[in-house]
Amino acid sequence: MESEIVTILPNLDSVITEYCNGFLHYAATSTSPEADLEFAEAVSTVTQILLDAAPPSLDPTKITSLMNKIVADLEAKHGSRKESSSQAKSKRLDQTIHVGTHKSISATMGLLGSGVDLDAVGTRKIESRVDKKKLEKAERKIKAKQDKKVMKNVEYEASKLVGSDDQKAYEDFYMQVNPLTLDSSSAGKSKDIKVEGIDLSIGGLRILTDSTLTLAYGRRYGLVGKNGIGKSTLLRALSRRDVAIPHHITILHVEQEIMGDDTPALQAVLDADVWRKKLLADRVRITAELAAIEDKRDPVAVTTASIANNAQRDELDSLLTDIDAKLAEMEADKAESRAAAILAGLGFSPERQLHATRTFSGGWRMRLALARALFCKPDLLLLDEPSNMLDVPSITFLSEYLQTYESTVLVVSHDRAFLNEVATDIIHQHSERLDYYKGGNFDSFYATKEERRKTAKREYENQMAYRKHLQTFIDKFRYNAAKSSEAQSRIKKLEKLPVLEEPDDEYSVVFKFPDVEHLSPPILQMSGVSFAYNAGNNIVANVDLDVQLDSRIGIVGPNGAGKTTVLKLLIGQLEASKGLISKHARLRVGFFAQHHVDALDLTMSAVSFCAKMFPGRTDEEYRRHLGAFGITGTTGLQKMALLSGGQKSRVAFALLSLQNPHVLVLDEPSNHLDIEAMDALSDALKAFKGGVLMVSHDVTMLASVCTHLWVCDNGTVEAFPGDIKAYKKRILEQAGSDGVVRQNHHV
Template sequence: MALALIRKTVPEADDAIVDYIDGYLKDANFDDDDEDAIADFVKPILLDAGGDEAKIDELCEQLINMLASNKKETTPLKGLSKLENTVVMGQQSGLSATAMFSKGSVDLDHVSGRRVQSQVNQDKLRKAEAKIAAKMAKRAEKTNMRIEYEASRLIESEQKALQEAYKLYNPILDYTSTKGKNKDIKIENFDISFAGRRILTDANLTLAFGRRYGVVGKNGIGKSTLLRAISRREVNVPHHISVLYVEQEVIGDNTPAIEMVLRADVWREHLLEKERDLSAQINLIEAQQSEGELTEEEKKEFEAQKDRINGELKDVFAKLQEIESDKAESKASAILAGLGFPTPDQKRPTREFSGGWRMRISLARALFCKPDVLMLDEPDNMLDIPAIVWLESYLKTWPNTLLVVSHDREFLDEVATDILFMHSEKLDYYKGNYTQFYATKEERRKAQIREYESQMQYRKHLQDFIDRWRYNAKRAPQAQARIKILEKLPELEPPEDEKIVKFQFANPEQLSPPILQMNEVTFGYNPEKVIIRNINIDVRMDSRIAIVGPNGAGKSTMLKLLTEENKPMSGMVHRNGRLRIAYFTQHHIDQLDLTKSAVAFMADRFPGKPEEEYRRHLGSFGITGMVGLQVMKTLSGGQKSRVAFACLSAQNPHILVLDEPTNHLDMESMDALQTALGQFQGGVIMVSHDERFISTVCHEIWVCADGVLSKFSGTIKDYKELVCPKDTVL
């Protein structure tokens, strides 16, 4: 009935709109006072669909009557029409209904020009208002529940998509059957493009099985794109070679962390599932045999089935024994422990862990299932120093092929046996770790420059002779010979000009001490959950302090106490009245408006200067040319970090507070930041896990552990050896 009325009143409305309204009226389960539901929901939709307002008002009346007649009991509110008129007037005058009726009478001079005394019973009015408010809240709750349901369905579908992608790129492969096969990878003359930009051209990829390759190159050069192309077999990787790229965190659900790691070995899971299936078949046959009398033929058939299934089961047990399935749980537990998961946490559901810890579980899965080619994309970004030291030691004994992207030189020095250098759409190979690569690369570059300059000089000598004697009858044969020599010379490309990245922080005016002090400071979200206690630290204009310690120990919390983001439960934080602090957070990219260019963003944050000055300031942090005018969402992670550093410098701080400042920076940018901090005449206090960066920049090391901040007397190398000795048995 309602459907027909709507189609008749608003014939131009789309069928989808009409069906939606009809479904809403059927499913809404109205309780009282349906007028507001019709007026607030149905009428605006029909008006938007192009209907006539007078006809729609008439339709709404009919719908209200229909809904009222369908109820078993009706309790019409006396004086409802007056209530409606009053509410409309209140809205027109900018007042709420409650405010209008807070007195016994209402002045309506501004509406009618004369005084009108309200006849509405105030008690009934308040009850009516309460009913309307309750109904609107109930409707909002239903809407929220519907949104949450749809969101949960979307998340569930995304999780299933991720699981299917994992199965697609990590198919069930009997890795016991691939023993003895050649697992070297040699792919020649391939191209890779991403988003319309060429990453590699006529490249050759050669990976010797068992070697550990550090993949290096500038930010945005395409390192992650190369690893992703290998994992998706967009390049011709042999099918018998298992490949795994650790890129995304595991799905957060009710699966315990250790179970999530065990499931990563898809071949083991397949064998266990087959074992359960075969055992169930045997149990079913034995149950059928015990049910009653069987003919000789049936007995023979059942016995034959049992023999066949037992044979299959024996093969499954043999394969499980071959892969040491019984030791799998202890291996998984040891890997999780090395990555910072104590034994009780290993049994917690993955949904209870933050994104960073779920990334650790993803890394643990990769280490556990031991693919033929393991690819890690900046794994040290999500780890604290103890976990990095453990991972270094673990990967040094990795038996298969490893490709790891990292900007941590110490990590690459410990792990890599070879370096794969990406530049100018090419791949270059170097034997040795990063330090050896860097020295060899410089030697190669110098040799290329010498060779290029020598050839250019030789070409000039030949060309001068040709130009001088080409048309001389006696010397013409000699000139022709030199022309042939010139044509046969190989064309040498000039060596690339290495762009030097520079950072520069403005030096602030000096302040009289004390600058920034914390005395017996304790912080927690409640007295039962104290995170860090009894902090005593003095930050001066010449301070260079590194704070280290395990994840979750309170390092970032301590920095937030310095910057006043957190307020202490007890103790005192003293700041100089003229002190300016600039804070670089772990999530600094979230603080940028990625829909704007770097220049426009700086103009919004620090208004009142000409565009040239913003561009010049960004240029001092490597954001030069058109890069400063690009929308920031198109920039690489390292370029966004440079914009964040430029904004920090624009605050002209006395103290720089830096939380993991090197995470997204390439090595050239890290060198530039180290140099800039060395020249900066203000104080620096930072949280970092990069050994080289800490040893270059900082003079003091403070350890945050077990809720206490204490000064460490040794170097960062000493601390690394203390938390995870090199001779630790894995």
């Protein structure tokens, strides 16, 4: 029976296994009048113990099936409870039992000490009584071990700061997904990850088929692939442990901005480490309990109560020592200063660190989500497009921070410069598989990938030609007596050839904006423009900006400095508090909003939405137009709610081109686009005959498209004398000795 339990629960503590084995055997062989009741209680107790000790992945029905089999085996061996009970009433022993010649029943049960008193040994029955105090002590030890076992998995959002009503639910989710043990059971265990045979799908769409995930601890992986291939889906599966990652490896997933409430930003970051918060509370509680026990202790009298109190005190002392050791390992005493440093690096001034999270905009809440994850220092940090909501200074800080990050990082990003600085390895997700490019940044991956594709294409074509040559000979001489042996030899050769899959064609996207008629200058100008939501508190002041048809202007600066405000002033969504904004009478301005998804009707298909917004063309024309922006095949006929973020961005650009604009005003145009799409957009903007004014954090796109750089900071918008690399260099020069990027602005 003990071996059967071990088969189902191989990691079960031997103390528990021996206890269950002994308990059931004792109950099964009891001859007391209440034997049937005792046996039923024993089965129920052991079943519950095994269910509590089972890992989350084990189906509970396997435990119940095991217990049914054990009960059947015991009844077959010792008889049913009713039969043995009735026989006990009438059976006389053949000889006198000498107690000294028999092993203690307590040894049979696997308990320590002489846990059984024999009240009577006669010819009619043998009845025993367990020492209740020792049994309770053993059960307390078992329960303490169970409390340290791995908890079950649940789905959660690691990046969310839930409201006060749901805070406990968030904490429960966190602790269950990332279990913590006070003992050293996870010490020394490898934190490398290798999971084979991964099959993953969503909504009937296959994402991965029989793939292998390999992540070496301490490496930083960039996960790349075209829009809609399933990169974010893979990250969510990892964060929910749908992929079998060992439980001693902690995981945090930063996917979206946190939910705001009245919690100060600094406290929100501290609360992210739920285990630290719980251990601190447990230490306070245990210290109070020990003080209460000490107050009740009588230094002279030795009573049953005092013995029990001493045992409880010893147990609490041991637990408190474990908690203190774990808090020291976490460096809990340095937590607040570390959280403040992370927030400062992401642009939060000391004053703003004390503001409630609900007072922050979406971009700043995203930074808070990122700060919470960095503070928790998980073994596996999952980042999904972290640069989408960050400005150049914050991206610079994050890049510098991750380069010295000790744990494993898996980041989905389409920012070439960011991947070049951060990634030590690249994982390319395509064709339902994962390809690994070790020891290189994105640029080296891109060159190696293309070389691999060309080599695979050449090998495939050569093999197809060789197969065709063999098959032609076989078909011609299969039934020729003189050539039959040669034909058979070629058949064997053909069977032994490895089966090669045809490589994917080179993935490419082409964006194109229509040509526009010439307009005489001035086209679009701002002269001495100031804007304030509240009088006397200008967001920007005295801005002078001139946009021509050949302009390629990039605006950079920290979040909250007023970059988007300048764009909205230009397109007329906001009215200037002071100054003049002049536009050409026939000017058409195309505006790409940072939150462009809000303007899409996600219940409609891309084709239907284009027809609604710009009627007058056939569906085929709309599909052809969308195809020019990478929305090909049936993708344009699906509901836009099913499209990835990058695909929705492409739809927004397709709509933008239908306006036939003279000037493109773009607010974070690279968000969600894959690298090929960003290259296509850069090429299209450079070829566009009209003017371009963009706010962007993507260093590669700014360097490729923009000829002039303007910095928006401290209420001003001024021309910068260098390029984007010079701007980044200036940011790094502002970094203090503590490595924190300092930003001279107030949000």
